[in-house]
Amino acid sequence: MVQTQIAVEGKKFLVTGGTKGIGRGLVLNAAAAGADVITCYRSEDESVASLVRELKETPGDHHVVRADVGEPEGVRSLMEEVRTRFGRLDVIVNNAGVISHIPYANLALDEWQRILDTNLTAAFLIIQESLPILGPGASIINIGSKSCEVGIPLRAHYTAAKAAMVGLTKSLAKELGPQGIRVNVLAPGVIVTEAMLALPPDQLEAMKVRYTAKTALARLGEADEIAGGMLFLASDLSRYVTGEVLHVDGGIT
Template identity: 35%
Template structure:
Protein backbone atom coordinates (compact mmCIF):
# COMPACT_ATOMS: atom_id res chain seq x y z
CA UNK A 1 0.00 0.00 0.00
CA UNK A 2 1.42 3.44 -0.92
CA UNK A 3 2.46 5.34 2.20
CA UNK A 4 0.47 8.40 1.09
CA UNK A 5 -2.79 6.49 0.57
CA UNK A 6 -5.40 7.70 3.03
CA UNK A 7 -7.11 5.17 5.28
CA UNK A 8 -10.88 5.39 5.83
CA UNK A 9 -13.08 3.36 8.14
CA UNK A 10 -16.83 3.24 7.46
CA UNK A 11 -19.00 1.50 10.02
CA UNK A 12 -22.21 0.04 8.69
CA UNK A 13 -20.45 0.05 5.34
CA UNK A 14 -21.86 -3.07 3.72
CA UNK A 15 -25.14 -1.59 2.45
CA UNK A 16 -27.17 1.56 1.90
CA UNK A 17 -25.62 4.93 2.65
CA UNK A 18 -22.55 3.39 4.27
CA UNK A 19 -21.77 1.34 1.19
CA UNK A 20 -22.23 4.37 -1.06
CA UNK A 21 -19.78 6.33 1.12
CA UNK A 22 -17.27 3.48 1.00
CA UNK A 23 -17.58 3.29 -2.78
CA UNK A 24 -17.07 7.04 -3.13
CA UNK A 25 -13.96 6.92 -0.98
CA UNK A 26 -12.44 4.03 -2.90
CA UNK A 27 -13.13 6.00 -6.08
CA UNK A 28 -11.15 8.88 -4.53
CA UNK A 29 -8.17 6.56 -4.11
CA UNK A 30 -8.53 5.78 -0.42
CA UNK A 31 -7.91 2.46 1.30
CA UNK A 32 -11.31 1.69 2.81
CA UNK A 33 -12.19 -0.59 5.71
CA UNK A 34 -15.88 -1.37 6.09
CA UNK A 35 -17.22 -2.75 9.34
CA UNK A 36 -20.53 -4.38 10.15
CA UNK A 37 -22.17 -7.25 11.98
CA UNK A 38 -22.67 -9.71 9.10
CA UNK A 39 -19.63 -11.31 7.49
CA UNK A 40 -21.56 -12.44 4.42
CA UNK A 41 -22.73 -8.90 3.70
CA UNK A 42 -19.24 -7.52 4.28
CA UNK A 43 -17.73 -10.08 1.92
CA UNK A 44 -20.19 -9.18 -0.84
CA UNK A 45 -19.54 -5.47 -0.38
CA UNK A 46 -15.76 -5.90 -0.41
CA UNK A 47 -16.09 -7.91 -3.61
CA UNK A 48 -17.89 -4.97 -5.22
CA UNK A 49 -15.55 -2.33 -3.82
CA UNK A 50 -12.40 -3.99 -5.11
CA UNK A 51 -8.79 -4.49 -4.11
CA UNK A 52 -8.49 -1.36 -1.97
CA UNK A 53 -11.26 -2.45 0.40
CA UNK A 54 -11.42 -4.87 3.31
CA UNK A 55 -14.08 -5.84 5.82
CA UNK A 56 -14.01 -6.47 9.57
CA UNK A 57 -16.92 -7.85 11.59
CA UNK A 58 -17.94 -5.61 14.48
CA UNK A 59 -20.93 -4.90 16.71
CA UNK A 60 -20.69 -1.17 17.43
CA UNK A 61 -22.92 -1.51 20.49
CA UNK A 62 -20.17 -3.61 22.14
CA UNK A 63 -17.07 -1.74 23.35
CA UNK A 64 -15.20 -5.07 23.47
CA UNK A 65 -16.02 -5.71 19.80
CA UNK A 66 -14.91 -2.20 18.92
CA UNK A 67 -11.62 -2.73 20.75
CA UNK A 68 -11.00 -5.81 18.61
CA UNK A 69 -11.79 -3.81 15.46
CA UNK A 70 -9.40 -0.98 16.25
CA UNK A 71 -6.66 -3.33 17.44
CA UNK A 72 -6.82 -5.03 14.04
CA UNK A 73 -6.70 -1.70 12.21
CA UNK A 74 -3.71 -0.64 14.33
CA UNK A 75 -1.87 -3.82 13.35
CA UNK A 76 -2.80 -3.69 9.67
CA UNK A 77 -2.64 0.04 8.94
CA UNK A 78 -1.35 1.93 11.97
CA UNK A 79 -3.73 4.85 11.61
CA UNK A 80 -7.08 6.18 10.35
CA UNK A 81 -7.32 9.36 8.29
CA UNK A 82 -11.11 9.38 7.95
CA UNK A 83 -13.66 7.83 10.30
CA UNK A 84 -17.25 7.62 9.08
CA UNK A 85 -19.47 6.58 12.00
CA UNK A 86 -22.48 5.45 10.02
CA UNK A 87 -23.84 2.30 11.69
CA UNK A 88 -27.38 2.84 12.94
CA UNK A 89 -31.02 2.12 12.38
CA UNK A 90 -34.57 2.93 13.37
CA UNK A 91 -37.77 1.16 14.32
CA UNK A 92 -41.21 2.57 13.52
CA UNK A 93 -43.41 2.64 16.64
CA UNK A 94 -45.99 5.26 17.64
CA UNK A 95 -46.42 6.28 21.25
CA UNK A 96 -48.27 3.48 22.99
CA UNK A 97 -46.46 0.79 20.99
CA UNK A 98 -42.83 1.54 21.93
CA UNK A 99 -41.14 -1.54 23.38
CA UNK A 100 -38.17 -1.65 25.70
CA UNK A 101 -36.34 -3.91 23.25
CA UNK A 102 -36.75 -1.44 20.38
CA UNK A 103 -35.71 1.44 22.65
CA UNK A 104 -32.57 -0.38 23.78
CA UNK A 105 -31.69 -1.49 20.26
CA UNK A 106 -31.82 2.04 18.86
CA UNK A 107 -30.00 3.77 21.71
CA UNK A 108 -27.36 1.03 21.94
CA UNK A 109 -26.52 1.25 18.24
CA UNK A 110 -27.20 4.88 17.41
CA UNK A 111 -25.87 6.56 20.55
CA UNK A 112 -23.72 4.14 22.53
CA UNK A 113 -22.27 2.85 19.25
CA UNK A 114 -21.28 6.35 18.12
CA UNK A 115 -19.78 7.25 21.51
CA UNK A 116 -17.52 4.23 21.73
CA UNK A 117 -16.68 4.10 18.03
CA UNK A 118 -15.37 7.66 18.08
CA UNK A 119 -13.66 7.24 21.44
CA UNK A 120 -11.90 4.02 20.44
CA UNK A 121 -10.75 5.56 17.16
CA UNK A 122 -9.04 8.57 18.75
CA UNK A 123 -5.61 6.96 19.28
CA UNK A 124 -5.47 6.15 15.55
CA UNK A 125 -6.48 9.63 14.36
CA UNK A 126 -3.76 12.16 13.59
CA UNK A 127 -3.77 15.95 13.14
CA UNK A 128 -5.53 16.67 9.86
CA UNK A 129 -7.81 13.66 10.10
CA UNK A 130 -11.59 13.89 10.00
CA UNK A 131 -14.60 12.29 11.66
CA UNK A 132 -17.93 12.27 9.85
CA UNK A 133 -20.94 11.11 11.83
CA UNK A 134 -24.01 10.08 9.83
CA UNK A 135 -27.00 11.57 11.57
CA UNK A 136 -30.52 12.16 10.27
CA UNK A 137 -32.97 14.97 9.69
CA UNK A 138 -34.94 13.12 12.36
CA UNK A 139 -32.77 15.04 14.82
CA UNK A 140 -35.12 18.00 14.23
CA UNK A 141 -38.05 16.49 12.30
CA UNK A 142 -38.66 12.87 13.29
CA UNK A 143 -42.24 12.62 12.09
CA UNK A 144 -44.85 10.20 13.42
CA UNK A 145 -43.79 6.83 14.86
CA UNK A 146 -40.06 7.76 14.84
CA UNK A 147 -39.75 9.48 18.22
CA UNK A 148 -37.09 7.14 19.62
CA UNK A 149 -35.01 7.17 16.44
CA UNK A 150 -35.26 10.97 16.35
CA UNK A 151 -34.21 11.17 19.98
CA UNK A 152 -31.08 9.12 19.26
CA UNK A 153 -30.11 11.41 16.39
CA UNK A 154 -30.73 14.53 18.48
CA UNK A 155 -28.49 13.01 21.14
CA UNK A 156 -25.73 12.44 18.58
CA UNK A 157 -25.96 16.08 17.47
CA UNK A 158 -25.41 17.20 21.05
CA UNK A 159 -22.51 14.80 21.51
CA UNK A 160 -20.75 16.41 18.58
CA UNK A 161 -21.46 19.90 19.96
CA UNK A 162 -19.45 18.91 23.03
CA UNK A 163 -16.78 16.87 21.24
CA UNK A 164 -15.79 19.71 18.93
CA UNK A 165 -14.56 21.47 22.10
CA UNK A 166 -13.00 18.31 23.53
CA UNK A 167 -10.97 17.94 20.32
CA UNK A 168 -9.66 21.50 20.42
CA UNK A 169 -5.95 21.53 19.64
CA UNK A 170 -5.92 17.97 18.28
CA UNK A 171 -6.17 18.95 14.62
CA UNK A 172 -9.09 16.51 14.23
CA UNK A 173 -12.32 17.81 12.70
CA UNK A 174 -15.75 16.32 13.43
CA UNK A 175 -18.98 17.01 11.54
CA UNK A 176 -22.39 15.44 10.95
CA UNK A 177 -24.10 14.77 7.64
CA UNK A 178 -27.83 14.37 8.28
CA UNK A 179 -29.65 12.76 5.36
CA UNK A 180 -33.33 13.03 4.79
CA UNK A 181 -35.26 10.00 3.51
CA UNK A 182 -32.90 8.14 1.19
CA UNK A 183 -33.62 5.41 -1.34
CA UNK A 184 -32.26 2.41 0.54
CA UNK A 185 -33.64 -1.03 1.24
CA UNK A 186 -33.74 -0.27 4.95
CA UNK A 187 -36.06 2.69 4.32
CA UNK A 188 -38.42 0.48 2.35
CA UNK A 189 -38.21 -2.28 4.95
CA UNK A 190 -39.12 0.21 7.66
CA UNK A 191 -42.47 0.86 6.03
CA UNK A 192 -43.16 -2.86 5.62
CA UNK A 193 -46.24 -3.57 3.55
CA UNK A 194 -46.97 0.16 3.36
CA UNK A 195 -43.73 0.99 1.54
CA UNK A 196 -45.27 2.59 -1.52
CA UNK A 197 -47.60 4.78 0.50
CA UNK A 198 -44.73 5.78 2.77
CA UNK A 199 -42.45 6.69 -0.12
CA UNK A 200 -45.24 8.70 -1.76
CA UNK A 201 -45.71 10.65 1.49
CA UNK A 202 -42.00 11.44 1.65
CA UNK A 203 -41.86 12.55 -1.98
CA UNK A 204 -44.85 14.81 -1.44
CA UNK A 205 -43.22 16.37 1.62
CA UNK A 206 -40.02 17.19 -0.24
CA UNK A 207 -39.71 20.61 -1.92
CA UNK A 208 -37.76 18.78 -4.64
CA UNK A 209 -40.49 16.19 -5.11
CA UNK A 210 -38.27 13.20 -4.47
CA UNK A 211 -36.19 11.43 -1.86
CA UNK A 212 -32.40 11.25 -1.91
CA UNK A 213 -30.08 8.67 -3.39
CA UNK A 214 -27.26 7.08 -1.34
CA UNK A 215 -24.70 8.45 -3.78
CA UNK A 216 -25.85 12.00 -3.04
CA UNK A 217 -25.26 11.51 0.67
CA UNK A 218 -21.87 9.96 -0.09
CA UNK A 219 -20.82 13.10 -1.94
CA UNK A 220 -21.58 15.22 1.12
CA UNK A 221 -19.76 12.85 3.49
CA UNK A 222 -16.73 12.79 1.19
CA UNK A 223 -16.70 16.59 1.07
CA UNK A 224 -16.84 16.92 4.87
CA UNK A 225 -13.98 14.44 5.17
CA UNK A 226 -11.85 16.16 2.55
CA UNK A 227 -9.30 18.94 2.72
CA UNK A 228 -11.80 21.08 0.82
CA UNK A 229 -13.73 21.27 4.12
CA UNK A 230 -10.63 22.05 6.18
CA UNK A 231 -12.33 24.98 7.98
CA UNK A 232 -15.66 23.24 8.57
CA UNK A 233 -15.91 21.83 12.07
CA UNK A 234 -18.81 20.96 14.36
CA UNK A 235 -21.60 21.46 11.83
CA UNK A 236 -24.70 19.40 11.09
CA UNK A 237 -25.14 19.52 7.32
CA UNK A 238 -28.63 18.53 6.18
CA UNK A 239 -28.79 16.67 2.87
CA UNK A 240 -32.52 16.33 2.38
CA UNK A 241 -33.62 18.52 -0.50
CA UNK A 242 -34.99 21.05 2.01
CA UNK A 243 -37.65 18.73 3.41
CA UNK A 244 -36.80 19.35 7.07
CA UNK A 245 -36.90 23.11 6.51
CA UNK A 246 -40.25 23.22 4.72
Protein backbone atom coordinates in the same frame (compact mmCIF):
# COMPACT_ATOMS: atom_id res chain seq x y z
CA MET B 1 -3.64 28.06 -3.21
CA VAL B 2 -7.06 27.62 -4.79
CA GLN B 3 -8.47 24.09 -4.36
CA THR B 4 -10.86 22.94 -7.05
CA GLN B 5 -11.40 19.26 -6.27
CA ILE B 6 -12.20 16.98 -3.40
CA ALA B 7 -9.08 14.94 -2.63
CA VAL B 8 -9.02 11.99 -0.25
CA GLU B 9 -6.41 9.85 -1.99
CA GLY B 10 -4.44 7.79 0.49
CA LYS B 11 -6.57 8.72 3.47
CA LYS B 12 -7.47 5.93 5.87
CA PHE B 13 -11.25 5.65 6.38
CA LEU B 14 -13.33 3.72 8.88
CA VAL B 15 -17.00 3.54 7.87
CA THR B 16 -19.21 1.56 10.24
CA GLY B 17 -22.17 -0.40 8.91
CA GLY B 18 -21.03 -0.26 5.32
CA THR B 19 -22.49 -3.28 3.54
CA LYS B 20 -26.00 -1.98 2.87
CA GLY B 21 -27.93 1.21 2.19
CA ILE B 22 -26.28 4.57 2.68
CA GLY B 23 -23.23 2.96 4.29
CA ARG B 24 -22.50 0.89 1.21
CA GLY B 25 -22.61 4.01 -0.94
CA LEU B 26 -20.21 5.75 1.44
CA VAL B 27 -17.74 2.88 1.36
CA LEU B 28 -17.75 2.47 -2.41
CA ASN B 29 -17.45 6.19 -3.08
CA ALA B 30 -14.59 6.60 -0.61
CA ALA B 31 -12.74 3.68 -2.21
CA ALA B 32 -13.40 5.00 -5.71
CA ALA B 33 -12.00 8.38 -4.67
CA GLY B 34 -8.70 6.76 -3.69
CA ALA B 35 -9.12 6.21 0.04
CA ASP B 36 -8.28 3.00 1.88
CA VAL B 37 -11.39 1.79 3.68
CA ILE B 38 -12.28 -0.53 6.54
CA THR B 39 -15.95 -1.22 7.12
CA CYS B 40 -17.87 -3.60 9.32
CA TYR B 41 -21.08 -5.60 9.40
CA ARG B 42 -23.10 -7.49 12.00
CA SER B 43 -24.52 -10.49 10.14
CA GLU B 44 -23.35 -12.55 7.17
CA ASP B 45 -25.44 -12.23 4.01
CA GLU B 46 -25.04 -11.69 0.29
CA SER B 47 -24.54 -7.95 0.72
CA VAL B 48 -21.27 -8.67 2.54
CA ALA B 49 -19.97 -11.00 -0.18
CA SER B 50 -20.98 -8.62 -2.97
CA LEU B 51 -19.26 -5.67 -1.27
CA VAL B 52 -16.09 -7.71 -0.85
CA ARG B 53 -16.17 -8.49 -4.57
CA GLU B 54 -16.68 -4.85 -5.53
CA LEU B 55 -13.86 -3.66 -3.29
CA LYS B 56 -11.48 -6.24 -4.70
CA GLU B 57 -12.00 -4.60 -8.07
CA THR B 58 -11.25 -1.15 -6.66
CA PRO B 59 -7.61 -0.11 -6.16
CA GLY B 60 -6.60 0.39 -2.55
CA ASP B 61 -6.30 -1.38 0.78
CA HIS B 62 -9.88 -2.28 1.69
CA HIS B 63 -11.26 -4.61 4.37
CA VAL B 64 -14.73 -5.79 5.37
CA VAL B 65 -14.77 -7.20 8.91
CA ARG B 66 -17.44 -8.65 11.14
CA ALA B 67 -18.12 -6.57 14.25
CA ASP B 68 -21.32 -5.66 16.05
CA VAL B 69 -20.66 -2.09 17.17
CA GLY B 70 -23.82 -2.19 19.28
CA GLU B 71 -21.70 -4.16 21.78
CA PRO B 72 -18.54 -2.80 23.47
CA GLU B 73 -16.67 -6.00 22.60
CA GLY B 74 -17.58 -5.53 18.96
CA VAL B 75 -16.13 -2.03 19.03
CA ARG B 76 -12.95 -3.32 20.65
CA SER B 77 -12.47 -6.03 18.02
CA LEU B 78 -13.14 -3.56 15.21
CA MET B 79 -10.62 -1.06 16.54
CA GLU B 80 -8.02 -3.79 16.92
CA GLU B 81 -8.48 -4.55 13.22
CA VAL B 82 -8.07 -0.86 12.40
CA ARG B 83 -4.89 -0.51 14.44
CA THR B 84 -3.43 -3.70 12.98
CA ARG B 85 -4.27 -3.02 9.34
CA PHE B 86 -3.93 0.77 9.13
CA GLY B 87 -2.10 2.01 12.21
CA ARG B 88 -3.80 5.38 11.85
CA LEU B 89 -7.12 6.91 10.86
CA ASP B 90 -7.79 10.06 8.89
CA VAL B 91 -11.57 9.80 8.62
CA ILE B 92 -14.20 8.13 10.81
CA VAL B 93 -17.75 7.82 9.53
CA ASN B 94 -20.10 6.66 12.27
CA ASN B 95 -22.85 5.30 10.05
CA ALA B 96 -23.97 2.06 11.72
CA GLY B 97 -27.54 2.30 12.93
CA VAL B 98 -30.71 0.41 13.68
CA ILE B 99 -34.30 1.54 13.84
CA SER B 100 -37.67 0.22 14.96
CA HIS B 101 -41.16 1.66 15.00
CA ILE B 102 -42.88 1.27 18.37
CA PRO B 103 -45.54 3.35 20.15
CA TYR B 104 -43.92 5.15 23.06
CA ALA B 105 -46.31 3.57 25.55
CA ASN B 106 -45.05 0.15 24.46
CA LEU B 107 -41.37 1.01 24.14
CA ALA B 108 -39.46 -1.46 26.32
CA LEU B 109 -36.29 -0.41 28.10
CA ASP B 110 -34.18 -3.07 26.37
CA GLU B 111 -35.33 -1.80 22.96
CA TRP B 112 -34.58 1.79 23.97
CA GLN B 113 -31.10 0.69 25.01
CA ARG B 114 -30.54 -1.37 21.82
CA ILE B 115 -31.30 1.62 19.61
CA LEU B 116 -29.16 4.02 21.65
CA ASP B 117 -26.28 1.55 21.93
CA THR B 118 -25.95 1.15 18.17
CA ASN B 119 -26.87 4.66 17.05
CA LEU B 120 -25.08 6.67 19.75
CA THR B 121 -22.94 4.72 22.20
CA ALA B 122 -21.08 2.99 19.38
CA ALA B 123 -19.95 6.39 18.03
CA PHE B 124 -18.87 7.47 21.52
CA LEU B 125 -16.75 4.34 21.95
CA ILE B 126 -15.27 4.36 18.44
CA ILE B 127 -14.20 7.99 18.68
CA GLN B 128 -12.72 7.47 22.13
CA GLU B 129 -10.78 4.37 21.06
CA SER B 130 -9.56 6.16 17.93
CA LEU B 131 -8.06 9.21 19.62
CA PRO B 132 -4.52 7.76 19.83
CA ILE B 133 -4.47 7.13 16.06
CA LEU B 134 -6.13 10.37 14.92
CA GLY B 135 -3.78 13.17 13.92
CA PRO B 136 -4.12 16.82 12.95
CA GLY B 137 -6.42 17.16 9.96
CA ALA B 138 -8.52 14.13 10.88
CA SER B 139 -12.25 14.33 10.24
CA ILE B 140 -14.99 12.62 12.24
CA ILE B 141 -18.33 12.43 10.45
CA ASN B 142 -21.36 11.31 12.43
CA ILE B 143 -24.41 10.30 10.39
CA GLY B 144 -27.44 12.11 11.72
CA SER B 145 -31.06 12.46 10.66
CA LYS B 146 -33.61 15.14 9.92
CA SER B 147 -35.84 13.35 12.42
CA CYS B 148 -34.06 14.94 15.38
CA GLU B 149 -35.27 18.36 14.24
CA VAL B 150 -38.87 17.51 13.48
CA GLY B 151 -39.65 14.43 15.58
CA ILE B 152 -41.33 11.33 14.16
CA PRO B 153 -44.07 9.29 15.85
CA LEU B 154 -43.09 5.74 16.86
CA ARG B 155 -39.38 6.64 16.75
CA ALA B 156 -38.80 8.38 20.08
CA HIS B 157 -35.75 6.21 20.81
CA TYR B 158 -34.20 6.71 17.36
CA THR B 159 -34.90 10.43 17.33
CA ALA B 160 -33.41 10.83 20.80
CA ALA B 161 -30.24 9.04 19.71
CA LYS B 162 -29.82 11.22 16.63
CA ALA B 163 -30.45 14.42 18.61
CA ALA B 164 -27.84 13.34 21.15
CA MET B 165 -25.42 12.72 18.29
CA VAL B 166 -25.65 16.41 17.41
CA GLY B 167 -24.83 17.39 20.99
CA LEU B 168 -21.91 14.95 21.12
CA THR B 169 -20.60 16.33 17.83
CA LYS B 170 -20.73 19.97 18.90
CA SER B 171 -19.01 19.26 22.21
CA LEU B 172 -16.26 17.17 20.62
CA ALA B 173 -15.71 19.77 17.90
CA LYS B 174 -14.72 22.24 20.61
CA GLU B 175 -12.76 19.74 22.70
CA LEU B 176 -10.80 18.18 19.83
CA GLY B 177 -10.48 21.30 17.69
CA PRO B 178 -7.18 22.43 19.28
CA GLN B 179 -5.71 19.08 18.13
CA GLY B 180 -6.74 19.83 14.55
CA ILE B 181 -9.52 17.22 14.57
CA ARG B 182 -12.84 18.25 13.03
CA VAL B 183 -16.21 16.75 14.01
CA ASN B 184 -19.39 17.21 12.00
CA VAL B 185 -22.80 15.66 11.43
CA LEU B 186 -23.95 14.58 7.97
CA ALA B 187 -27.75 14.39 8.00
CA PRO B 188 -29.41 12.54 5.09
CA GLY B 189 -32.97 12.98 3.98
CA VAL B 190 -35.11 10.17 2.57
CA ILE B 191 -32.74 8.00 0.57
CA VAL B 192 -33.55 5.10 -1.76
CA THR B 193 -32.04 1.94 -0.26
CA GLU B 194 -32.40 -1.80 -0.69
CA ALA B 195 -34.73 -1.90 2.31
CA MET B 196 -37.03 0.65 0.71
CA LEU B 197 -37.05 -1.14 -2.62
CA ALA B 198 -37.98 -4.38 -0.83
CA LEU B 199 -41.26 -2.89 0.39
CA PRO B 200 -44.51 -4.11 -1.17
CA PRO B 201 -45.16 -2.11 -4.37
CA ASP B 202 -48.12 -0.19 -2.94
CA GLN B 203 -46.18 0.84 0.17
CA LEU B 204 -43.17 1.83 -1.91
CA GLU B 205 -45.26 3.98 -4.21
CA ALA B 206 -47.05 5.62 -1.29
CA MET B 207 -43.72 6.44 0.34
CA LYS B 208 -42.34 7.93 -2.87
CA VAL B 209 -45.42 10.09 -3.37
CA ARG B 210 -45.47 11.26 0.25
CA TYR B 211 -41.82 12.27 0.51
CA THR B 212 -41.51 13.64 -3.00
CA ALA B 213 -44.24 16.11 -2.10
CA LYS B 214 -42.33 17.16 1.04
CA THR B 215 -39.00 17.69 -0.73
CA ALA B 216 -38.00 20.90 -2.51
CA LEU B 217 -36.24 18.98 -5.31
CA ALA B 218 -39.35 16.80 -5.75
CA ARG B 219 -37.51 13.49 -5.61
CA LEU B 220 -35.87 11.08 -3.20
CA GLY B 221 -32.14 10.97 -2.71
CA GLU B 222 -29.50 8.44 -3.72
CA ALA B 223 -26.72 7.03 -1.55
CA ASP B 224 -24.11 8.51 -3.88
CA GLU B 225 -25.46 11.97 -3.08
CA ILE B 226 -24.87 11.41 0.62
CA ALA B 227 -21.36 10.27 -0.26
CA GLY B 228 -20.73 13.65 -1.87
CA GLY B 229 -21.30 15.31 1.49
CA MET B 230 -19.04 12.76 3.18
CA LEU B 231 -16.20 13.39 0.72
CA PHE B 232 -16.50 17.13 1.25
CA LEU B 233 -16.32 16.78 5.04
CA ALA B 234 -13.44 14.31 4.73
CA SER B 235 -11.34 16.53 2.48
CA ASP B 236 -9.33 19.69 3.00
CA LEU B 237 -12.07 21.65 1.25
CA SER B 238 -13.86 21.61 4.62
CA ARG B 239 -10.76 22.18 6.74
CA TYR B 240 -12.42 25.17 8.47
CA VAL B 241 -15.75 23.43 9.01
CA THR B 242 -16.42 21.82 12.38
CA GLY B 243 -19.30 21.44 14.80
CA GLU B 244 -21.79 21.73 11.93
CA VAL B 245 -24.77 19.73 10.70
CA LEU B 246 -24.67 19.32 6.91
CA HIS B 247 -28.12 18.43 5.61
CA VAL B 248 -28.16 16.47 2.36
CA ASP B 249 -31.91 16.07 2.11
CA GLY B 250 -33.16 17.75 -1.04
CA GLY B 251 -34.82 20.47 1.02
CA ILE B 252 -37.24 18.21 2.86
CA THR B 253 -39.67 19.84 5.26
